[in-house]
Amino acid sequence: MAICTVYTAQSLNSISTPPKTHLGFSQKQVIFYTNTKRKPSSKRYGTEISCSAEKTVVIGLAADSGCGKSTFMRRLTSVFGGAAEPPKGGNPDSNTLISDTTTVICLDDYHSLDRTGRKEKGVTALDPRANNFDLMYEQVKSIKDGVAVDKPIYNHVSGLLDPPELIKPPKILVIEGLHPMYDARVRDLLDFSIYLDISNEVKFAWKIQRDMAERGHSLESIKASIEARKPDFDAYIDPQKQYADVVIEVLPTQLIPDDNEGKVLRVKLIMKEGVKYFNPVYLFDEGSTINWIPCGRKLTCSYPGIKFAYGPDTYYGNEVSVLEMDGQFDRLDELIYVESHLSNISTKFYGEITQQMLKHSDFPGSSNGTGLFQTIVGLKIRDLYEQIVAARAAAPVAAAKA
Numbered sequence: 001m002a003i004c005t006v007y008t009a010q011s012l013n014s015i016s017t018p019p020k021t022h023l024g025f026s027q028k029q030v031i032f033y034t035n036t037k038r039k040p041s042s043k044r045y046g047t048e049i050s051c052s053a054e055k056t057v058v059i060g061l062a063a064d065s066g067c068g069k070s071t072f073m074r075r076l077t078s079v080f081g082g083a084a085e086p087p088k089g090g091n092p093d094s095n096t097l098i099s100d101t102t103t104v105i106c107l108d109d110y111h112s113l114d115r116t117g118r119k120e121k122g123v124t125a126l127d128p129r130a131n132n133f134d135l136m137y138e139q140v141k142s143i144k145d146g147v148a149v150d151k152p153i154y155n156h157v158s159g160l161l162d163p164p165e166l167i168k169p170p171k172i173l174v175i176e177g178l179h180p181m182y183d184a185r186v187r188d189l190l191d192f193s194i195y196l197d198i199s200n201e202v203k204f205a206w207k208i209q210r211d212m213a214e215r216g217h218s219l220e221s222i223k224a225s226i227e228a229r230k231p232d233f234d235a236y237i238d239p240q241k242q243y244a245d246v247v248i249e250v251l252p253t254q255l256i257p258d259d260n261e262g263k264v265l266r267v268k269l270i271m272k273e274g275v276k277y278f279n280p281v282y283l284f285d286e287g288s289t290i291n292w293i294p295c296g297r298k299l300t301c302s303y304p305g306i307k308f309a310y311g312p313d314t315y316y317g318n319e320v321s322v323l324e325m326d327g328q329f330d331r332l333d334e335l336i337y338v339e340s341h342l343s344n345i346s347t348k349f350y351g352e353i354t355q356q357m358l359k360h361s362d363f364p365g366s367s368n369g370t371g372l373f374q375t376i377v378g379l380k381i382r383d384l385y386e387q388i389v390a391a392r393a394a395a396p397v398a399a400a401k402a
């Protein structure tokens with residue numbers, strides 16, 4: 001059974017500014033009995049309302065700005081096949097990406113204060129007071145329940161809140177941004193959560209690379225913007241990693257003493273134990289502690305080489321398994337050698353990780369642990385989704401037998 005909320009008072013087309021909350025509309029709840037397997041939908045006052053019987057699987061991806069969320073999303077959607085694109089015919093500045101299976105929404109769209117509003121109130125976008133968590137919760141819940149929503153858009157070009165866009169329930173909804181795990185109500189809606197933990201040194205190097213080269217910012221302004229965000233980052237963003245099912249931690253290398261170039265990276269994949277539908281990846285032998293230097297006959301390594309490590313640990317009081325890679329690959333096709341020593345990777349055929357990495361060799365991080373672990377997490381999410389769907393399909397049968 002699905003409960004669909006239908007908005008009846010106002011046409012979407014007549015709204016020139018986004019509704020502050022759903023309360024701008026009059027709502028009525030319609031209960032659809034979905035054992036008929038029909039997908040009910042209706043059109044009211046020019047606003048398409050759709051309601052699906054299938055529950056959407058919701059994934060949360062948290063990270064600070066410029067920490068590789070978009071790159072990760074491109075790797076994830078590629079695992080499911082089909083390109084992810086902004087909604088057709090919609091706002092050209094939409095932050096949403098839609099593919100056959102996934103819809104990725106950016107939580108910046110729930111900023112309650114626009115750029116001027118934040119400046120006037122002296123708050124950053126990371127401050128919860130600049131974000132509408134009630135609306136975020138209501139809308140993510142609606143989508144999870146199979147109900148389309150009119151989601152606001154934060155326009156990064158103008159710094160304004162644009163009129164909303166319709167988001168229909170996909171098979172997989174990814175909510176990415178600063179706060180997917182900040183609000184307990186939103187957190188509880190997540191079927192799986194990921195935190196990209198980029199150390200300050202590395203974040204700085206990436207920001208300089210992008211904001212100086214692509215956005216014309218000066219070194220001083222980049223430094224100032226990182227410093228200005230830091231207190232709120234520490235207070236509101238960083239603590240979310242304790243809730244994540246998987247953390248990808250990116251640190252400077254330990255292979256080069258006192259390295260300050262930030263080109264060679266040490267990356268950790270921290271995987272929580274005991275998460276439903278998720279079995280952590282392991283190297284050689286599950287639960288053992290392993291150190292492995294794969295360089296030699298089957299893997300070409302130039303200075304400073306490559307080191308893998310694997311073993312159990314605790315993270316914020318939780319039992320975890322940690323897989324670590326320090327260094328970078330010279331030849332991506334040789335990654336198959338490393339892949340063949342990893343287990344629980346949820347591939348559908350031998351060499352799928354290597355194939356994905358080769359396919360996107362132009363993405364940032366393809367020669368190191370960031371690309372490798374993002375690809376692995378993408379495959380684990382596909383596996384999690386398939387297990388959830390299979391469990392739901394089996395549930396009525398089990399209930400009928402009981």
Ligand SMILES: Nc1ncnc2c1ncn2[C@@H]1O[C@H](COP(=O)(O)OP(=O)(O)OP(=O)(O)O)[C@@H](O)[C@H]1O
Nearest residue numbers: 064065066067068069070071206209210364365370
């Ligand atoms: N794994 C990586 N290795 C090296 N550089 C990277 C990596 N991931 C991201 N970067 C750098 O960081 C920049 C930002 O990456 P990306 O756009 O994926 O981040 P984002 O979190 O989506 O950013 P924003 O939220 O600001 O849009 C890239 O242009 C690139 O320079």
Ligand SMILES: O=C(CO)[C@H](O)[C@H](O)COP(=O)(O)O
Nearest residue numbers: 064065108115125156159178
């Ligand atoms: O943290 C951010 C995105 O993750 C941005 O700083 C925030 O959304 C504000 O955007 P803009 O700088 O375009 O006004």
